[in-house]
Amino acid sequence: MSSLTPLTAAELEEWLDEELDAALSLRRTTRAPALALASLTRAKQNFACHWISVIAKTNPELAFHFASQVTNALQQMPTDDTEAWIIQAMDVYDKMGLYPAVAILTDIATFAKASENKSRSVALEEVGPVLELFLQALSGRKLKLRPNERTYTDTTTVYLPATLITLPSREENVRLYKIMAAHLWAQTWFGTFQGTDPQRLVRHCQKFPDPKYAQTLFHALETIRLDACLARELPGLYRELRTLQTASQKSSRWASYVARLETRDATVDDTYEALDALYGEPLPEPHIYQGALNGEAVAVAMGERLDQERAALQAALKQLLADKGPKAPPEGKKRFSVQTEQERAMVLMLDGQPLVPPPDVRALMHSIAQDLGEIPEEYLVAAGDGAYAPEADKKPEDVWKGTYHEDGAYLYNEWDHRRQHYRKDWCVLRELDVQPVHEPFVADTLHKYHGLAARLRKTFEALRGENAVQRRQKHGDEIDFDALVEAFADLHCGHELSDRLFTRNRRFARNIAVMFMVDMSGSTKGWINDAERESLVLLCEALEILGDRYAIYGFSGITRKRCEMYRVKQFDEPYNETVRARITGIKPQDYTRMGVAIRHLCRLLNDVEARTKLLITLSDGKPDDYDGYRGEYGIEDTRQALLEAKRDGIHAFCITIDTDARDYLPHMYGAANYALIDDVRKLPLKISDIYRHLTS
Amino acid sequence: MKARAVEPEGFLITKEPYYESQGDEIILFESAYRNQIPVLLKGPTGCGKTRFMEHMAWRLKRPLITVSCHDDLTASDLVGRYLITAGETVWVDGPLAHAVRVGGICYLDEVVEARKDTTVVIHPLADDRRVLPIEKTGEVLSATPEFALAISYNPGYQSVLKDLKQSTRQRFIALEFDYPPHDLEKRIVDHESGIGEESAEKLVRFADMTRNLKGSGLEEGASTRLLVHAAKLMASGVSPQAACRGAIAQALTDDPEMLAAITELSASLF
Numbered sequence: 001m002s003s004l005t006p007l008t009a010a011e012l013e014e015w016l017d018e019e020l021d022a023a024l025s026l027r028r029t030t031r032a033p034a035l036a037l038a039s040l041t042r043a044k045q046n047f048a049c050h051w052i053s054v055i056a057k058t059n060p061e062l063a064f065h066f067a068s069q070v071t072n073a074l075q076q077m078p079t080d081d082t083e084a085w086i087i088q089a090m091d092v093y094d095k096m097g098l099y100p101a102v103a104i105l106t107d108i109a110t111f112a113k114a115s116e117n118k119s120r121s122v123a124l125e126e127v128g129p130v131l132e133l134f135l136q137a138l139s140g141r142k143l144k145l146r147p148n149e150r151t152y153t154d155t156t157t158v159y160l161p162a163t164l165i166t167l168p169s170r171e172e173n174v175r176l177y178k179i180m181a182a183h184l185w186a187q188t189w190f191g192t193f194q195g196t197d198p199q200r201l202v203r204h205c206q207k208f209p210d211p212k213y214a215q216t217l218f219h220a221l222e223t224i225r226l227d228a229c230l231a232r233e234l235p236g237l238y239r240e241l242r243t244l245q246t247a248s249q250k251s252s253r254w255a256s257y258v259a260r261l262e263t264r265d266a267t268v269d270d271t272y273e274a275l276d277a278l279y280g281e282p283l284p285e286p287h288i289y290q291g292a293l294n295g296e297a298v299a300v301a302m303g304e305r306l307d308q309e310r311a312a313l314q315a316a317l318k319q320l321l322a323d324k325g326p327k328a329p330p331e332g333k334k335r336f337s338v339q340t341e342q343e344r345a346m347v348l349m350l351d352g353q354p355l356v357p358p359p360d361v362r363a364l365m366h367s368i369a370q371d372l373g374e375i376p377e378e379y380l381v382a383a384g385d386g387a388y389a390p391e392a393d394k395k396p397e398d399v400w401k402g403t404y405h406e407d408g409a410y411l412y413n414e415w416d417h418r419r420q421h422y423r424k425d426w427c428v429l430r431e432l433d434v435q436p437v438h439e440p441f442v443a444d445t446l447h448k449y450h451g452l453a454a455r456l457r458k459t460f461e462a463l464r465g466e467n468a469v470q471r472r473q474k475h476g477d478e479i480d481f482d483a484l485v486e487a488f489a490d491l492h493c494g495h496e497l498s499d500r501l502f503t504r505n506r507r508f509a510r511n512i513a514v515m516f517m518v519d520m521s522g523s524t525k526g527w528i529n530d531a532e533r534e535s536l537v538l539l540c541e542a543l544e545i546l547g548d549r550y551a552i553y554g555f556s557g558i559t560r561k562r563c564e565m566y567r568v569k570q571f572d573e574p575y576n577e578t579v580r581a582r583i584t585g586i587k588p589q590d591y592t593r594m595g596v597a598i599r600h601l602c603r604l605l606n607d608v609e610a611r612t613k614l615l616i617t618l619s620d621g622k623p624d625d626y627d628g629y630r631g632e633y634g635i636e637d638t639r640q641a642l643l644e645a646k647r648d649g650i651h652a653f654c655i656t657i658d659t660d661a662r663d664y665l666p667h668m669y670g671a672a673n674y675a676l677i678d679d680v681r682k683l684p685l686k687i688s689d690i691y692r693h694l695t696s
Numbered sequence: 697m698k699a700r701a702v703e704p705e706g707f708l709i710t711k712e713p714y715y716e717s718q719g720d721e722i723i724l725f726e727s728a729y730r731n732q733i734p735v736l737l738k739g740p741t742g743c744g745k746t747r748f749m750e751h752m753a754w755r756l757k758r759p760l761i762t763v764s765c766h767d768d769l770t771a772s773d774l775v776g777r778y779l780i781t782a783g784e785t786v787w788v789d790g791p792l793a794h795a796v797r798v799g800g801i802c803y804l805d806e807v808v809e810a811r812k813d814t815t816v817v818i819h820p821l822a823d824d825r826r827v828l829p830i831e832k833t834g835e836v837l838s839a840t841p842e843f844a845l846a847i848s849y850n851p852g853y854q855s856v857l858k859d860l861k862q863s864t865r866q867r868f869i870a871l872e873f874d875y876p877p878h879d880l881e882k883r884i885v886d887h888e889s890g891i892g893e894e895s896a897e898k899l900v901r902f903a904d905m906t907r908n909l910k911g912s913g914l915e916e917g918a919s920t921r922l923l924v925h926a927a928k929l930m931a932s933g934v935s936p937q938a939a940c941r942g943a944i945a946q947a948l949t950d951d952p953e954m955l956a957a958i959t960e961l962s963a964s965l966f
Binding site: 129131133134137236237479 | 770772777778780783785904905906908909912913937953954956957958960961962963964965966
């Protein structure tokens with residue numbers, strides 16, 4: 001496709017038939033899309049064809065819909081925007097599947113309008129991180145932010161529109177986001193849903209002939225109360241909020257209730273009272289920032305949370321008691337109590353003595369008090385033996401046994417070289433512990449390599465940062481008497497007196513943090529696994545001499561939903577019996593998805609303070625996973641992950657025993673950053689040598 | 697080495713430093729002092745540890761010698777060294793030896809920042825021997841009952857490298873400091889800057905908000921000291937938002953998202 005003349009409909013149809021074969025049927029042919037595409041310029045045709053084949057590799061069905069829409073899109077939008085439209089559809093496909101993605105492809109008009117309004121539109125993605133911090137700082141339970149068509153909160157998550165173009169300028173829309181978020185936060189903080197009955201709002205509204213109207217009226221009244229709360233607590237925000245309020249005519253019956261709701265000690269009970277009195281009044285015009293009220297969602301979220309937190313608090317109290325030692329409780333007496341002080345500060349008391357609970361327990365107490373207004377007495381009973389322990393169902397290794405969920409896992413992007421974009425939150429990664437195996441493997445290895453181990457010790461000892469005395473310094477700890485005598489001699493001869501008369505002790509401290517990433521894929525079974533484990537034993541012995549900080553993680557997994565990192569040794573863990581048993585316990589698992597493993601370990605390395613950071617990979621081959629993560633795709637993603645590492649100042653190095661590695665490793669790691677070992681048995685010998693070279 | 701130029705009287709604090717007691721720390725310190733036990737102050741930065749030491753030195757009427765420890769501080773920086781004057785070597789006491797000689801209070805601020813060998817020097821001083829051996833002169837300084845040793849450290853910096861050894865920490869009586877409770881902090885900010893109760897109240901609320909962000913991108917929330925800085929700026933006519941940005945937000949972080957969030961918070965509050 002190099003010439004400049006546009007392709008004909010027939011040529012296009014033939015090409016499309018080949019590309020989209022899987023999505024075609026008797027009734028569904030490529031005639032119409034080909035005809036449409038034929039009307040485009042050659043450059044645009046190339047653009048469309050490129051993306052058709054890229055999308056076809058992901059999903060032929062999606063590609064067919066795309067092929068049918070792309071001409072239309074290119075006529076309505078410039079190429080840049082069309083590309084943004086494609087990427088959005090692909091992201092939606094990755095996250096939610098085919099149908100929502102097709103909906104985006106079909107609805108070009110909305111996207112075109114949004115991109116036209118680009119100068120004033122704001123996406124939640126842009127302001128989300130700042131807003132999340134903002135909400136967290138405002139105090140109270142940590143709220144999550146999620147894009148949604150309806151603006152509301154279920155007291156756990158704040159749902160906001162994915163984009164805002166309501167107001168004429170970008171700044172105003174950013175501000176609107178902030179005010180919307182703050183207003184929803186106000187619902188959770190100023191007690192809109194406070195009370196022991198999470199269903200209260202729903203039940204109360206059902207008493208009326210028109211429950212939906214009742215809830216809307218309640219929301220309008222509650223908004224008056226919350227606005228007044230905000231005016232007192234956050235006057236700066238309130239000033240901005242005032243400019244967005246819509247004035248509406250209210251009958252004279254409202255006045256006394258509004259005045260009541262605006263007083264300092266008004267509670268949600270006053271709002272309910274006003275609702276009962278004003279039921280039947282016309283609804284005032286809603287303010288653009290107030291969103292909606294979703295009593296049903298709140299009831300579900302709160303109901304679940306109350307149960308969970310009650311169990312969690314009781315379990316935590318039990319733990320606190322256990323930590324205090326086995327003192328028999330005084331018969332029939334409540335041991336725990338809570339004293340509430342000013343400004344919502346609470347003190348947990350045990351047998352009348354104040355107790356300092358750990359931060360997570362304190363957060364739990366605050367969360368409960370935020371829901372209920374106080375901590376009820378029945379919550380303050382330590383759990384009995386055999387009580388339901390909430391953490392028990394959150395063990396990462398059990399997650400795959402039951403229904404699959406992404407709670408507590410790390411999400412990582414993955415680079416798709418065909419799209420030249422990241423697939424967002426594509427990989428789900430969990431950290432697991434290697435099951436320690438208590439066998440004499442470490443002792444055997446040290447015995448087997450005792451000659452090598454001794455040599456290694458010697459070379460590494462020589463590397464260790466030694467105290468060096470620097471002579472003839474301008475400043476220092478001691479006087480350099482040799483220099484001094486010389487200087488006096490000089491002085492007597494009429495020369496100038498040198499000022500370099502001191503010695504200084506300098507310790508050349510090694511400031512290195514090393515992360516070892518060990519391939520635990522199925523292909524390492526046998527020799528390679530043994531060699532890896534032996535190498536780790538020798539390395540650990542050597543590194544203990546050097547005093548470098550190091551961590552060891554194994555990686556494996558199967559598909560993007562199940563990437564696993566196995567903790568062998570963390571940075572702050574000493575090299576002890578458990579670590580040795582874990583090294584012994586390293587077993588071959590599944591596949592080799594390298595990109596996500598590199599991203600995760602870099603994240604850990606970034607939290608460590610060190611002048612030099614190293615990521616050393618021990619591997620036996622190419623990146624490879626069950627769901628298409630192989631060949632160019634895997635290599636390009638790994639390369640991208642390594643580029644990210646470099647950007648963070650982490651030096652990556654790969655040691656491999658794959659003899660074909662010369663074909664792809666230079667592309668991934670760069671020419672000088674890998675080492676090939678042709679014989680597995682040499683790995684333990686070589687690796688310490690390599691490490692020494694790398695770090696000295 | 698300015699310390700040499702100032703006589704012991706120069707370290708004496710004559711005017712009462714403003715200090716609001718948070719609990720029983722004054723009584724604890726006084727009895728530790730009488731019983732010749734050294735004191736360890738723990739707490740986040742800017743919560744009043746140094747001010748507390750000044751206050752105690754004033755109460756006990758002893759000179760206070762403060763050493764701010766840094767990662768290049770060596771044992772001889774504390775104990776002393778030979779210098780050359782007019783063709784001769786002269787021994788000059790370091791701040792620690794000086795404090796022992798004059799019977800003052802030696803306060804080693806952020807002691808974990810110093811090199812490891814310095815903490816060993818204070819060991820014989822910090823137990824019942826109460827002596828400071830000076831290797832280079834062969835002298836052994838014995839501390840008088842008036843001498844006291846206090847060190848401070850911030851347990852918030854959780855780094856393996858910057859932890860106090862058990863052999864060091866178990867020689868001290870530990871006093872824990874934290875940001876003062878709401879009302880007290882308000883009073884302190886008001887007293888130090890004179891901006892009035894209402895603005896002080898808002899500043900303290902602002903500090904609470906930043907403390908909610910600890911661990912989510914902020915290493916520490918705004919300290920009482922930062923609040924006083926902001927309050928002083930406001931008292932001299934700077935607008936509250938500019939004062940919060942300059943004295944608090946920018947001091948806390950360089951991260952643009954975090955800065956934006958903190959700026960929004962101050963804009964919402966004032």
